[in-house]
Amino acid sequence: MPHIELPDGLFGIRSAMAFRPETAKPLNELVEVLLRGPSSLTPGERELIATYVSYLNDCYYCQTIHGAIAAASLNDDEELVKRVKADFQHADISDKLKALLLIASKVQKGGKHVTAEDVEQARSLGATDVEIHDTVLIAAAFCMYNRYVDGLATVQPHDDEMYRARGKRVAREGYVTVSTEYLAAATAGR
Amino acid sequence: MPHIELPDGLFGIRSAMAFRPETAKPLNELVEVLLRGPSSLTPGERELIATYVSYLNDCYYCQTIHGAIAAASLNDDEELVKRVKADFQHADISDKLKALLLIASKVQKGGKHVTAEDVEQARSLGATDVEIHDTVLIAAAFCMYNRYVDGLATVQPHDDEMYRARGKRVAREGYVTVSTEYLAAATAGR
Numbered sequence: 001m002p003h004i005e006l007p008d009g010l011f012g013i014r015s016a017m018a019f020r021p022e023t024a025k026p027l028n029e030l031v032e033v034l035l036r037g038p039s040s041l042t043p044g045e046r047e048l049i050a051t052y053v054s055y056l057n058d059c060y061y062c063q064t065i066h067g068a069i070a071a072a073s074l075n076d077d078e079e080l081v082k083r084v085k086a087d088f089q090h091a092d093i094s095d096k097l098k099a100l101l102l103i104a105s106k107v108q109k110g111g112k113h114v115t116a117e118d119v120e121q122a123r124s125l126g127a128t129d130v131e132i133h134d135t136v137l138i139a140a141a142f143c144m145y146n147r148y149v150d151g152l153a154t155v156q157p158h159d160d161e162m163y164r165a166r167g168k169r170v171a172r173e174g175y176v177t178v179s180t181e182y183l184a185a186a187t188a189g190r
Numbered sequence: 191m192p193h194i195e196l197p198d199g200l201f202g203i204r205s206a207m208a209f210r211p212e213t214a215k216p217l218n219e220l221v222e223v224l225l226r227g228p229s230s231l232t233p234g235e236r237e238l239i240a241t242y243v244s245y246l247n248d249c250y251y252c253q254t255i256h257g258a259i260a261a262a263s264l265n266d267d268e269e270l271v272k273r274v275k276a277d278f279q280h281a282d283i284s285d286k287l288k289a290l291l292l293i294a295s296k297v298q299k300g301g302k303h304v305t306a307e308d309v310e311q312a313r314s315l316g317a318t319d320v321e322i323h324d325t326v327l328i329a330a331a332f333c334m335y336n337r338y339v340d341g342l343a344t345v346q347p348h349d350d351e352m353y354r355a356r357g358k359r360v361a362r363e364g365y366v367t368v369s370t371e372y373l374a375a376a377t378a379g380r
Contacts, residue, residue: 003309003326004319020323022223030216037212057300103341110247111340119193129194133210136193136341144334150301151293151326 003153007186012061012156013149017179018186024179031145032175034138035069041131043171044073045097046138048084049104053139055085056108059146061156066142068167096125100135107139193343197376202251202346203339207369208376218369221335224328225259226364231321233361234263235287236328238274239294243329245275246298249336251346258357286315290325297329 006015017024035046047070054062063085071078083091088101099122106113114136122132149156170178196205207214225236237260244252253275261268273281278291289312296303304326312322339346360368 001306003304003306004322016323016327020320020327022227023220023324023327026216026220026223030213030220033212033216059301107337107341111249111337111342114193114341114343116191116193116343130210132194133206133342134213137206137210137213137338140334140337140341143337144330147297147301147330147333148327151297151304151330152301152323153304153306 001153002155003151006152006154010182010186012065012154013145014179014182015154016148016152018183021183021187024183027145028175028179030141034134034141036174039130039134040128041100041134042073044070045093045100046134047073048081048093048097049101049135049138050142051081052084052088052101053104053108053142054146056105057143057146057150059150060158061149061154062142062146064156064160064163065166065170068163069170070167071164072168072171094125096122096127096131099125100127100131103132103135104139107136108143111136111140191343192345193341196342196344200372200376202255202344203335204369204372205344206338206342208373211373211377214369214373217335217338218365220331222365224324224331229320229324230318231290231324232263234260235283235290236324237263238271238283238287239291239325239328240332241271242274242278242291243294243298243332244336246295247333247336247340249340250348251339251344252332252336254346254350254353255356255360258353259360260357261354262358262361284315286312286317286321289315290317290321293322293325294329297326298333301326301330 007018010018017027035050036043047066051063051066051070054066067081071081074080080092084093089098103114103118103122106118119132197208200208207217225240226233237256241253241256241260244256257271261271264270270282279288293304293308293312296308309322
């Protein structure tokens with residue numbers, strides 16, 4: 001049961017966002033620009049970073065929905081998403097993305113865990129300063145989203161088909177567009 | 191030395207935000223609505239939560255600037271801010287705020303650490319659902335800001351007077367107003 005009275009029929013972060021649309025707006029804009037805005041990292045690569053950090057933080061809702069969005073952005077390759085979570089060093093992804101995932105895993109532990117060597121390694125494999133910046137901020141942001149979702153004890157159904165369908169929709173339409181709909185419905189229901 | 195090439199003359203999160211104004215916008219809007227938007231918690235109370243979480247995450251820049259903003263919002267009571275960081279249970283703050291700080295400290299460890307008993311305790315001392323929600327999100331958000339600031343190894347001068355002056359200004363004018371200025375200067379310098 002959630003720690004506070006959240007709107008019925010919504011799960012995970014959506015229920016928290018519908019409870020407080022004032023904070024939902026910048027939260028949705030942040031994830032949109034970070035994961036889907038113009039970038040030399042593909043949406044699939046960025047969703048893999050978000051999924052991996054959410055996995056490290058043990059947030060069921062976030063790792064499942066972002067895993068589904070990642071798969072939808074990567075030719076429906078759900079096996080690749082599973083492999084990245086289990087052992088990204090041996091997944092079929094670029095060496096640059098492996099170096100960025102390592103930086104993200106350090107950020108998950110705490111900002112000071114990132115070393116100059118971690119960054120130099122990513123740079124030697126082709127990562128730009130913007131890519132390194134965005135990796136750090138994506139990892140940091142999911143340390144927020146994960147804590148928000150679990151800290152309120154939101155309802156997080158175990159229903160693969162639901163996450164798969166929502167993942168495809170977010171991959172197609174984006175966070176802000178999809179959120180506008182459920183936030184409007186929640187506000188109308190007040 | 192920062193891990194990436196950040197603009198000269200700016201410190202902590204400001205240097206990271208000036209590097210990437212696209213993500214700075216929602217980051218500033220989020221902190222503005224969370225810490226200064228309409229709320230039954232005062233800006234001083236909310237800044238104390240932000241300061242305490244930043245202290246737990248050992249982020250020098252964030253705990254110092256938000257400590258300064260907290261003090262500026264609380265009749266310049268710098269001793270109170272120090273006391274909250276060192277031992278909030280014996281600080282001269284309300285029992286409700288102590289219960290909310292305890293929830294924030296659990297969120298800092300991870301969302302699942304917050305228990306129904308923690309929330310019940312806060313509620314019995316007068317905390318509303320919105321106050322509990324905002325406490326969880328403030329704590330979660332500072333787990334992001336702290337990791338962002340330290341994960342890029344931003345420059346964080348030890349200069350009490352600088353933080354004190356900036357703290358007073360943010361307390362008076364707000365985050366978005368102050369950020370507009372240094373972000374415009376950074377963008378013009380590109």
